[in-house]
């Protein structure tokens with residue numbers, strides 16, 4: 001569990017904060033997952049919304065709290081926790097009511113969460129290629145340099161290599177002009193493999209680990225929604241996963257966290273139309289690289 005040490009934190013004032021504070025962004029998958037979890041549990045929290053498009057997460061103040069410059073970050077009575085799945089496991093231990101990690105399923109859920117976290121760069125690659133036009137995804141070197149320099153650079157007292165992976169992702173987009181076809185096809189295939197497995201599991205019970213909703217469903221619902229928005233044919237390729245998604249989506253606690261439409265929805269719809277015409281849609285990219 002990534003609980004920051006005092007030496008990792010430059011914005012010391014948060015060490016005196018009381019109560020439960022969450023730094024988050026409306027459109028971030030990790031934030032959406034965390035907000036659904038808090039909602040299902042009925043936990044009261046204070047929100048600090050950061051607009052990622054305006055780079056509100058790349059200030060000295062915020063990177064003084066989260067040296068990776070990512071959302072979400074949880075502060076609970078002065079304790080600072082980063083990494084969404086760690087935040088959720090921490091919250092489960094602090095607020096056990098309405099168990100979302102039942103003890104007898106804990107190991108299975110942890111494995112499903114690890115699989116989800118391992119695919120984070122893949123969901124980001126599909127998002128950046130199939131939800132946003134490429135000019136919106138290119139970060140100037142000056143911005144990346146600023147990001148590189150801000151924050152303590154340590155997590156749990158150790159030099160943090162995670163930041164290098166972040167920088168590589170954004171620099172690769174600039175170098176190649178976009179998320180490449182290979183990167184997109186690889187991401188697609190990683191998801192297809194995992195979701196094929198889920199299709200078998202979900203043929204036997206309504207939720208990923210059995211008859212009840214757990215944190216595994218919350219986490220993977222958000223990815224499923226993001227895949228659909230990125231034009232991944234989820235319902236067609238994985239019928240049982242599609243039914244599971246629809247089941248969760250009919251619950252307002254889930255659905256309200258992933259609003260569709262709006263300006264981003266309009267941009268994505270236009271992008272998909274343009275990609276279909278140009279032969280650069282997700283399905284064509286996957287077929288071409290097979």
Ligand SMILES: N[C@@H](CCC(=O)N[C@@H](CS)C(=O)NCC(=O)O)C(=O)O
Pocket residue numbers: 028029030031052057069070071072082083084085117120
């Ligand atoms: N493994 C991390 C991933 C966090 C992450 O990548 N968050 C994204 C939003 S979903 C973010 O903050 N992106 C900001 C950026 O890329 O500049 C977690 O689970 O918390």
